[in-house]
Amino acid sequence: MRSRKKPWAENEVATNEKVISEPEKLKGKWREYFGNENPIHMEIGSGKGRFIVETATRNRNINYISVERQKHVIVMGMRAARELDISLGFIIGDVEDLQDYFDEGEIKRIYINFCDPWQNRKKWHKRRLTHKNFLEMYKKLMNNHGEIFFKTDNTELFEFSLNQLSENGFRLSNITLDLHNSDYEGNVMTEYEEKFSKSGMPIYRCEAAYGNQKMTTVYENMNRYWEYVIKQDAKGLKESFTDDASIKWHDTNEKFTVDEFVRGNCEYPGKWHGEIESLEQYENRVITVVRVWADEMSFRVTSFFKMENGLIKELDEYWSEEGEAPEWRRSMNIGTQIKQTLATCQN
Ligand SMILES: C[S@@+](CC[C@H](N)C(=O)[O-])C[C@H]1O[C@@H](n2cnc3c(N)ncnc32)[C@H](O)[C@@H]1O
Numbered sequence: 001m002r003s004r005k006k007p008w009a010e011n012e013v014a015t016n017e018k019v020i021s022e023p024e025k026l027k028g029k030w031r032e033y034f035g036n037e038n039p040i041h042m043e044i045g046s047g048k049g050r051f052i053v054e055t056a057t058r059n060r061n062i063n064y065i066s067v068e069r070q071k072h073v074i075v076m077g078m079r080a081a082r083e084l085d086i087s088l089g090f091i092i093g094d095v096e097d098l099q100d101y102f103d104e105g106e107i108k109r110i111y112i113n114f115c116d117p118w119q120n121r122k123k124w125h126k127r128r129l130t131h132k133n134f135l136e137m138y139k140k141l142m143n144n145h146g147e148i149f150f151k152t153d154n155t156e157l158f159e160f161s162l163n164q165l166s167e168n169g170f171r172l173s174n175i176t177l178d179l180h181n182s183d184y185e186g187n188v189m190t191e192y193e194e195k196f197s198k199s200g201m202p203i204y205r206c207e208a209a210y211g212n213q214k215m216t217t218v219y220e221n222m223n224r225y226w227e228y229v230i231k232q233d234a235k236g237l238k239e240s241f242t243d244d245a246s247i248k249w250h251d252t253n254e255k256f257t258v259d260e261f262v263r264g265n266c267e268y269p270g271k272w273h274g275e276i277e278s279l280e281q282y283e284n285r286v287i288t289v290v291r292v293w294a295d296e297m298s299f300r301v302t303s304f305f306k307m308e309n310g311l312i313k314e315l316d317e318y319w320s321e322e323g324e325a326p327e328w329r330r331s332m333n334i335g336t337q338i339k340q341t342l343a344t345c346q347n
Contacts, residue, residue, distance in 0.1 A: 009075040013092065016078045020065075020089045023101040030106050034063040034087055037308060039108035039284050042067060042141075044095045044129060045115050049077015051190040052111075056081070056088040058188070062283055064088040065107075067095060095129060098141060105143025105309070108284075112150045114192035117157040130161035135168045138210075145211030145309060151179065151203060153196040158204040170208035179203040218281045221310060222288055230274040230292070232266040240312055247315045261315075270294040284308065291322075298322040 013019055026033050030040055038061055043052045046066040056064040068074035071092050078090050118124040125131055152158050166172055176182040180197055197203055228236035238258060247261040274292045286305040299319050306314035
């Protein structure tokens, strides 16, 4: 990306608190830098930074890092982010040096948007940010467990990247050859994306996940977790949580450690059954609604999970016993049943 030198850039970089001037000193300490346990997502080659600033603004429960080697380009994003209450830090540096800045597993997701295609000579392909040498490094940053979200306008680069990703063990999903006419929701445009799409070019996009399927597939994770709860499998349950996880049952004003929660769940008498009625996921948050029943008891439990590296870090639960509408509401003669109950079937 070409840009004119901006006389104010030096001052902006020197005084902007969101600029991380010595990232190597934060290696292994990024949670301390951000002051929370939220996952870290990183954009590499951010250009002017519109994407990362907007993405961080929309997702306050994620920590973001922008990596861009051209100070005079990213300075625009830094300036835009300066006054915003968002969790975003800027590294002015080269992607090649990321291993000096991050320990294994410190990064959860990497965005690569419209990276330089380096297409005129085959020997330049090594410089592409989706080349297998870079992918190997990203795997380490994500401790073999994370994802890459990739967008480009360049057909040849997209084909190359899909091949590199799948040949190097990434599972591809949500591939589109025309992002702006796809049903993908919540797209955040980059500066290049706007330029290319205005000139009529389709935008390609894909997601690539690396790592243990058990950890990354939230649906499988949740199914397994609920099986442990229902079957009162203490070992499986304990392994589903981070060691320091906290579990709250708000109806009864109780808070548990993992061991307490496992005991409470596994020592409860009776043979239990359960089914997941709905499951929603956004970033590291999962919500489930589960019907749990035994003999004559039946509950519906709404659970809000905060995940960290595939494990449950926080769980907020609301249990309610199933039953009929109270008399005062029945006497109003309003509403209809969502599902037919045995009683209404027999009438
Ligand atoms: C084509 S621009 C795209 C900018 C932005 N992502 C967008 O979509 O508008 C590519 C950007 O990646 C940066 N870049 C390329 N290789 C890089 C590397 N090895 N390390 C850091 N930044 C890099 C360039 O400086 C440039 O700003």
